[in-house]
Amino acid sequence: MDVLLGLTPDGDADPEEVEGLAARLRAELRELDIEALRPLSDGGPPDGAKAVDPVTVGAVVLALSAPGGVLTSLVETLRDWLGRQSARNRISVTIDGDTLELEQASADERRELIDQFVRRHRSGE
Template sequence: MDVVLGLTPDGDADAEEVERLASRLRGELRGLDLDALRPFAGDVSPEGAKAVDPVTVGAVVLALSASGGVLPALVETLRDWLGRQSARHRVSVTIDGDTIELEWASADERRELVEAFVRRHGTDTE
């Protein structure tokens, strides 16, 4: 399964800060059990994926194995990363044209949104 991630930094972030943010996020993503992590190029997006907004930076495509545990681990990593940031950055997650934007929200709101998204894209174990 291919997942497109896009980072939309807080409007006050300068170019140097944006690059640091994107680099740190990619570093955390490399700690996951991914099949691949590659830069997003608009003409090579996964089938059905929306184009990345021009203000989105550091967009990457992740290839996840079919096992059901990788997507929840990815989303939890993104939630944790966002929770540690001092500014209001957003991360978009797109699978088969379905996008969820994660940003600062209450823990309960984030959990409900993420759980619904993961359920929609969970793998069939039958």
């Protein structure tokens, strides 16, 4: 399963801050049990994915071998990463044209959105 991730930084971030954000996010993603992580520019979005907004930076495509458990770990990692940021950054997660927008929100709101998204994509468990 291919997953398209896009990072949309806070509008006040300068280019150096944006690159630092993207690099830190990619470093955390590499710690997950994923098959591959490649920049979006290496061949475009996966089949069925929408194009990434022009203000989105650091877009990457992840290949997940076991979507259920790894997908849950992925969205939890993204949620935790966003929670540690001081600015209002946003991350989009797209699977087969279905996009989840994660941003700093209340823990309950985020949990409900994530749970719904993961349930829709748990095939293969």
